[in-house]
Amino acid sequence: MFLSVQLSCYPLTDDYKPPIRAVIERLEKTGLEIYPGRMSTEMFGEYDEVMQVLSDTMKWSFEEYGKAVFVAKIMEGDRRPRQ
Secondary structure (H helix, E strand, O other): OEEEEEEEEEEOOOOOHHHHHHHHHHHHOOOOEEEEOOOOEEEEEEHHHHHHHHHHHHHHHHHHHOOEEEEEEEEEOOOOOOO
């Protein structure tokens, strides 16, 4: 099953840019299709892999940077991103 995810990260700190950049850099190293944007990052891949990456990344972010809010919109479907 193929997933499309739109993920936003809102670190609960005044210096919010470094944690956001670190999350994006970590996602880009996963092998999933990752497209960072100004308000959210889009992720595309197989269900199990995407869900594991989301779980691992959020846990790492909380341990590394502390409190944050993550907002994810998840859609199942075969539609792959435009090339």
